[in-house]
Amino acid sequence: MFEPRPKEPAYAFVPKVDHPEQNRWGQSIETVPQGHVLRGKSLNINGDAAVSANPDRYKQHGFYFNADNCIACHACEAACAEKNETPAHLAFRSVGYLEGGAYPSYTRMNISMACNHCDDPVCLKGCPTLAYTKFAEYGAVLQDPDICFGCGYCTWVCPYNAPQLDPVAGHVSKCNMCVDRLEVGLKPACVSACLANALDFGVIETKPENRIQTEITIPGFPDPNITHPNIRFQQTKTLPREMTRTDSHPIQYVRTASDSLPREAGEGWGGGEYRPQPLMRDESRGWGIKKLSTRENPLVVFTLISQAVVGAFLVLFFGPLFGLDMLAADAHPIARPAFLFGMIGLQTLALVLSTLHLGRPHRFYRAFNNLRYSPVSREVAGIAVFYNLLGAYTVLTAFPQLSQWLPLGLINNLTTLAGYGAALSGLAALYFMHSIYRIPARPFWNHWQVLTSFYGAMLVLGPLAVGLVFAPLVDESTALLGTLAWAVVAGLALEIIGLAFHARDLRRMGGEGAAAHQVQTTNFAHTYRSRNAAFGVALLAVLAFALFIPQGATGWAIWLLISVVATSAAAVGRMLFYALVIPTTMPGAFFWRNPAFQAHARETGLAKMPQVGVAMDCH
């Protein structure tokens, strides 16, 4: 058991106060009822089998943050770092701020934020390895770095920047609610250290002494409806209408209602909500080349290859049904298997890349742990099934002599089964792949365009590849390319329609999505426009190809040209997809949690000093 200090002051203890039965979303504050099997168990902290007698042990606890009081003294962050021995480049709790007004009527509002131990922990649901647990004890959401394989998906889905992917250690870790302190009735270390009486802690929906609000949001805090976070706020001081961030996220928060309107029932504070809006410090137009390449580059390759391979397989498998007999299994006993093996090779490469992208690649097998909730698990499972069935299909069709001892009917059935299986699992895998990105905390991604893009790429890249390889080999190349061209037309049209609606909806949705769109049409304007133009040109070219079907070598050359243009556009588009996303994350400070400073520190070499608190990208 954690040992309180001698003469521990009263402020360090969690007060015993009355609380409602349910929180405002109707969730019971008692985590498990009397007599539940989860009661009376030890938390087994560092092997300590003791069971705490804390009477509030099975109640949802949460932080309370009084934004009126916070002075950004960093005591909470330091106490957390001291308690958890986090390295300088990492923090479970961070203080950022918003500021507004003009000197001297200037206001800075600081926000100290850690994990909110949500009712609906999206980190837990998203984690493919089941590294997260929401405990009956205090409702704490704890993460086990020893299970985590460092995919970082929880850091994508969490709107509050709570899970921390450590690029040095290669795994995620996060706020543990100081459950060891809670077991002896003490508030978490950060709360106990607060020097402004801003940060507090208790059973959720209760007010600390001397506080008058239990709001669920403050300016700069993401939409609480995403996860039902267990944090409550006080923010009574009038703030300027526009509050800006000092970090490089191109976002400001603007009050929706006019200053003069009285506060309406149900409204948060000061007559209206603060909503995120785009605000770029630098709107210069350019290519954005430097920022185009991200640490997600392996995922650019992985997603495109997977989509191309699924697309190519669909063409090979279903082609003969649409009259493309030249793609039938027996039409090209050498080229077709070779092509299939090439696809397996490419897919293997993609899987290796995506696995190496993990912080702890040797734990890759844990990817299937959370099929129930995690789109990552489902995607990986889908790809794995597709990959294996593709292999089975390839072996069955490439080496018929291997299975000569089996009845021919059975082989045919097996081949068909493997083929249909691969086709279905491939399509499903791409669907789950798209689900991964449908993250409310990442509005730029959270749009059906991801689906049109992924299936679009499948329809474009797969047929183009099949055409490139098979057209020179077959006599009926015009028929082949002429048919495949329609698939490519469909794919490109899907991409373009998706992108058009995406752009329109981003502008309409405001907030981080609109900001991302503004970045893509300014700092990345040339890249964005070129990609769009390339898709457009490719579409017109393929359409023309489908209508006029150029012959022989000329046809193949044009096909090649279209392939180059369309593939480049898809690749650049996918890079933009990762580079542009702006999460609905907590405001940072000028140095700490400021992406622009982090990039600057890496570029200038300041980051080589560990005490600068910016890890060189180790991974």
Add this chain to the structure above:
Amino acid sequence: MLFGRNKKNPIKLVDKGVVEWRYTTCGYCSTGCSIEVGLDQTGTAVASRGVADADVNRGKLCIKGILEHELFRKTAGRGDKPLLRDYRHETFREVSWDAALDKTTAEIKRIQETYGRDAFSIVSTGQIMTEEFYTLGKLARGVMGTNNYDGNTTLCMASAASGYKRSFGSDGPPGCYEDFDHTDCLIAFGSNLPEQHPVIYWRLKEALEKRKFPVIVVDPRVTMFAQMADMHLAITPGTDVVLLNAMAHVILKEGLHKQDYIDAHCADFEAFKTEIERWDPYTASQQCGVDEDTIRNVARLYAKAPKAMSIWTMGINQSTHGSDGVVAINNLNLITGNIGKPGSSSLSITGQCNAMGTREWSSCSGLPGYRVLEKEKDREEISKFWNVDPEFFPKKRGMFMTDILPAIETGQIKGLWLVATNPMTSMPNTSRIRKTLEKLEFLVVQDAYSDVETNQYSHVFLPAAVWAEKEGCFTNTERRVNLIRNVMPPNGESKPDLWIFNALAKRLADGKGPSFPETAEAVFEEMKVLSKGEDRILDISGMSYAKIEAQRGMQWPCREGDETGAQRLYTDGKFQHPDGKAKLIPLAFVDNNERPDDEYPFWLNSGRVVEHFHTRTRTGKVGNANKFSPTPYMEMNPDAAAEVGVSHGGYARLTSKRGEAVVMVQLTQRVSRNMVFIPFHFHDCVNRLTLGLLDPHSRQPAYKQCSVRIEPAADQVAAAAANAAARAY
């Protein structure tokens, strides 16, 4: 509701395995927090925590204190061997303590014999223990006999000390933190508690949560404290005296002063009244930038409050009218009868952990225990006690730190011994300091860190123990003496400063003169004897190490036989001037600051940030503190930045009449359109620009008032490279 694994893994949390907590006192600022350092089984310091029953901090610590055990880690730049070289262009060679001390002794003797005793100077600090200050003072005054001996407290608290002496006849802050629990109105002048003294801020916040009273912050910048205050007076830099005079004007004009108190306890009221007559709020508002209605409002609020108190820090002290500013605050409190009562005080919030210790016992400004060289009685008393010829003492105080360096520049002083101070970063006009230090025939740097920038110019480096690698006492802002118990052995071959002083005393004294006790506690016992006296306010004779630790610090005066110390001074209205009265001193005001003009259109202001201490030799190596400002930056108004073409996160080039600096820009409306703010912690940055005009009384430099020109750095990549190259931590 419950998700995740069915079978729970055991929870793994960091277990530091602390087997012993050792009591000590924080070594950063002067708040004086009691802190416990946790040692694990191997004896490694692994944790820090506030002492729960210490009255000062009540279990709390600020960011620096929470991470303070990390100072015991071996880091690059921590001195562990004495270093020696003949010329400063040579590389150091590691030598034995004997070799380093012999060389130092020989050079001190040579310089003093060749050029006179005063040609060798000593500049010490506010960072080491009181017992060490006392010992260094004994060595400087009683053995070496140099009169050019001062502390770096001249850069921070000299104006407060000077102002207290002028008003009350003695140094010593008369109030305490507990005054927050009683006061009805508080004004803070140039003090940003949330950033500079967060634990004192917390004490104030706690008091305010229990009982609301108005808080007024006077600061040109919209600091967090200014935001948290009920009123923020965005004053023109350097004009606090004007504001205070005008407040006194309103109070006297409206008859809000306490005539009884003035008659009984103050001298020179008439002269004061005559001067104050000139400072009507309108005239004052034209100079100080605070409108006349606000001046009247604040003056009435303060005078009508049953109990009112003022606190201040460097906004007052570091100006050309620093000492006057302190006197003006004292005047305000004297005419309103706000001295010596609970909730009524002139409380200077001190900077360094032991700035008070050096003021009390170091003999920098005279002789130990608030004695002065100018009084024959004091010279006699100390000469007898130390076994020194009374004629050996000069009859007048010698140079201040800020006069010692110019005297080196012009050749009167040839040798310098620096103890735990870093003028290369902390003095105004760095380029001039570089040129100055180059001229020294001999510079010995005694510091815990060998990468302290001043070491570039030294001939001998003496590695000192840091913080609780040794034992002794600090005195905090509220005159509380607290104990630093030894927690860890000194790093490598480094030694406690007391050991170094004693070793040099042995060599320099040749067995003659004063005795030098070996342990800090023995020194403390010696100081206790010197502190006794009915008329002495600085009486510590009722204290002992054991009592101090048990009470988590004791305030002086604490007379022999007293169980506890006294919370406040001057409770009986008796002051330390010979007539027993406080002086009301009329304050004329001439604005001699370098003000913004066409060529240099911006005020340059400097100050602290919470995560750093002084010149970052310690905090620059503690990652979880340093990361919040790992590189220097400048706060600048976005409207002004748009005019000069400077962008957020980019680099700007600043020029002043002293030189240039390149710094990263943070745009914020926290500063006015014609002012920028740069933290002073960083080497080769703000102090390349500062003027530092000296206060005529305290000789403290005016860091916070000068003017600069700002333009974008022409080559941003080169500017970034130059910034990175300028710092090794």
